[in-house]
Amino acid sequence: MKPNQTRLNILIAAMIFMAPFFKTNAQSDDQSNGAYRKIYIQESWAKLDTNNDGVFTEKENELSWKKIKRFDSNQDNQVSFEEYSNKIQIPNLETDGKRKLNVLYKVTKEKDLYLDIYYPKNAKEGDKLPVVIYTHGGGWAAGSRHGASNASFKTVHTALLDKGFCVVSVSYRLWEKDGTTSMRDCVIDCKDALRYLSKNNQELSIDKNRFYAFGDSAGGQIAQMLLLSSPESLEGDGSLKNYDYKMVAGVSWYGPCDFEKSSLFNHDDRPDFRDRFGPRILMPDTKEKDKLALYREMSPINYLTKTSPPLLMIQGDSDTTIPVKHAYYMEEKAEKIGAPVSIIIVKNAGHNWRKVGADINPTRGEIEQSTIAYFVSNF
Known part of the structure; x- marks a missing residue:
């Protein structure tokens, strides 16, 4: 050493x-x-x-x-x-309520995985609280659960705590270029976090039948997967696999919904931009005949049904990382099958609500309030 x-x-x-x-x-x-x-x-x-x-x-x-x-x-x-x-201080939400920080929910050979639990200030012992699970962005390769305390996420989470929600921010393994981990592992880890919460719902004073999903970018895709895929799908830790839960609603900020339809990622100057994310789904030794199945498995749109929980997708019309076409495509399928999907298109907005050419509309504050209102309306 x-x-x-x-x-x-x-x-x-x-x-x-x-x-x-x-x-x-x-x-x-x-x-x-x-x-x-x-x-x-x-x-x-x-x-x-x-x-x-x-x-x-x-x-x-x-x-x-x-x-x-x-x-x-x-x-x-x-x-x-x-x-x-x-x-150095570990970034966390400063709240007036009880907190359980750095809760170990899963051990993997790559790393131990933790989550943070924030309770509304008026929560009482024995309450069964609804839970908003936050999954961070970062291209499945970066970021951390501590993003829950940053900028707009802090605003949304603080407001949800005030409304009586419990907020849980989740860590997951990140994609590695050497093929150690893939996007699939990111999703499985987050599903295992839900299973952990379900397993320990009594001690944690949470309602396993009122789970909500919220995430941005890569975390938006994960939030959609948590919301739309069944609890038993994408099995992870064997000790958690038998614990079920019920998803109530979810919000995705500029998250992709489909990896099979590569045109959703394409731009005039980037004829096959899906390749940026393809390697994060595939393993280095994935055979050509198996690629399509993996793309489909990680595409939230394939889990959308008429009885799916309500989903709100908020996308920027000038986003070159996750094009607005993803929201329109999900809305199109939802209309065909009668699924509860709503979209909000933010004008002049790039990724992370960056201004492109003019002020974004609706404003960042209005996006935050729309997100909060959506969860409250499905309380």
């Missing part, structure tokens, strides 16, 4: 020993007794200290430096691991 790595492991161990003495909300709610903090520090530090020299400087990442330089206690224009680990 490299000397720097040995020193890093010793320092992380020291931080875990000291964790109970930190007076932050996040630590007091930590269900992992410090184990997850160790993981978070190690993984986040590795992304900063790219040359593995034990310090992080502006040269390594100028954008990240702007956020991290405040940790530079001795003003030497670099942040040491000690400075970083002493000051």
Whole structure:
């Protein structure tokens, strides 16, 4: 083992020993007794200290430096691991209600998987609460459940807590280029999170018959899969497979609905843009004859039926990552079979509601309120 790595492991161990003495909300709610903090520090530090020299400087990442330089206690224009680990806080929703953070729900050979549970402030012991499950975006290859506390997601989740929902933010394995994991694993992990919640519904004071799905981009596709595919499909952890649940409604922000119809991803200057995501569905050794079945399996539209729970898709008309055609295509099928799908098309909006040429319409605030209202209307 490299000397720097040995020193890093010793320092992380020291931080875990000291964790109970930190007076932050996040630590007091930590269900992992410090184990997850160790993981978070190690993984986040590795992304900063790219040359593995034990310090992080502006040269390594100028954008990240702007956020991290405040940790530079001795003003030497670099942040040491000690400075970083002493000051870094795990991003979570700050709420007035009870929280269960860093709940281990599944162990895989690649990594342990955690979720965070946020309760409405007026929740009482023995309540059976409806649950909104948030699945983060990031192209199935990046992002984390901590995005639940960022920007528009913070607004939506805080409002849902005020409305009496429980909010659960889920981690899942990310796609790896070497074929270790695929999009299928992302979806299965999130379905296992639902099964875990179902298994432990009594202790967690949640109603396994009132689950809701919410996600953006890749998380939007996962949210659609959670909403539309049956609880027993896409089996994962054997210890969780017999626990069922009921989905009530879901909202997808700029999430794809179909990978078979490649024209949904195409643009004039990108004649076969599906190839960007195809490798995240296929394995390196996937045979040509098996590709179509895998594309279909990961396409939420194939699970849509007349009796599906209500789905709201919100898409930007100028999104070049997940084109607006996905919303129109899902709406078209829904109309044919009588399924409950609604769409909102945001004008002048690219991916992540970026403005393209003019102000987006409806506004970001109106998108947030529409999302909140949709869940409340299906309470």
